[in-house]
Amino acid sequence: MNFCSQCGSRVETKVPEGDNRPRHICIDCGVIHYQNPNVVTGCIPEWEGKVLLCRRAIEPRRGYWTLPAGFLENGESTQEGALRETVEEANARVLVGPLYTLFSLPHIDQIYMLFRGPLQDLDYGPGVESLEVKLFSEEEIPWDDLAFQVVAETLKYYFEDQRRGEFRLRSGVIERLPGTERRYRTTLHE
Amino acid sequence: MNFCSQCGSRVETKVPEGDNRPRHICIDCGVIHYQNPNVVTGCIPEWEGKVLLCRRAIEPRRGYWTLPAGFLENGESTQEGALRETVEEANARVLVGPLYTLFSLPHIDQIYMLFRGPLQDLDYGPGVESLEVKLFSEEEIPWDDLAFQVVAETLKYYFEDQRRGEFRLRSGVIERLPGTERRYRTTLHE
């Protein structure tokens, strides 16, 4: 951020009075421009023990498989956002159920919320951001070709719980470890 | 938003190609400035069946009682944010436990996450944003002087669950009804 979105003047980076973090502050009108994490909301679309995944048609991670999810929009609830993303990415209709994973991804300032969502029918197919959309049983999941660690963790816990016959909310943090490789550490809370 | 925070030029409001919502787009450098909901994270600090509330020293709702909570910051997890807010507003240390309420507040583009948090000791007191900090049993809760509907709903369910002896995640939407009065409709999911 270089300029004030209110008045167009330059911003400077400093700790406002009474605060303890540097913020972007307009040198002219004095507005403080806070920057906060974004919420990504999505579904685990379920059908007879299988889960619907989308192969990404867009970067990042084009060609890799993911759960339908995207940024929560202003004016909508997390469940509405999960439903919308599932329609947009997989042309699929789910009944949005309970929250299943809540993960903080502090290295990219995102909060992931994934809800369980029984599919209402098998009439699905790729939206513009997907190359293909397919149901997978646990044995069929393309573990090496998943787009994001948060999806891998969610599916790992999901199928564990499916085998146990009882689902419970998994909440925690996924941190990216330093280095060039995609390596992560997951810490569950509770 | 009037100006581009990247280059300082004017922004216009229109629907970008491939999108379906109006966004602020820079007329010069073309950057799309998305605006998304913010996450508010906080605690229900617990001690022997009582809950710690803070009386707000700042607007909005100065003088009214609330749970310690505030905007999630970049680089922190939701649990870390809940812990930080509890220290800042109540000078209290909790062990952040399971998520208890997840409410969408679409009329103000906020997502509230409140975690149960057993107090580690009774050494608490008002931070700069609080006038006073006090433990309340269910009978003592100042129901008419709570700052926010999301706090009232959370405490209502909390004490219901306390009486039942079993806590479970409450997730849903709190909508503000049209009109001048503070009237709301809460819809629980699941």
Ligand SMILES: [Zn+2]
């Ligand atoms: Zn300004």
Ligand SMILES: [Zn+2]
């Ligand atoms: Zn620009």
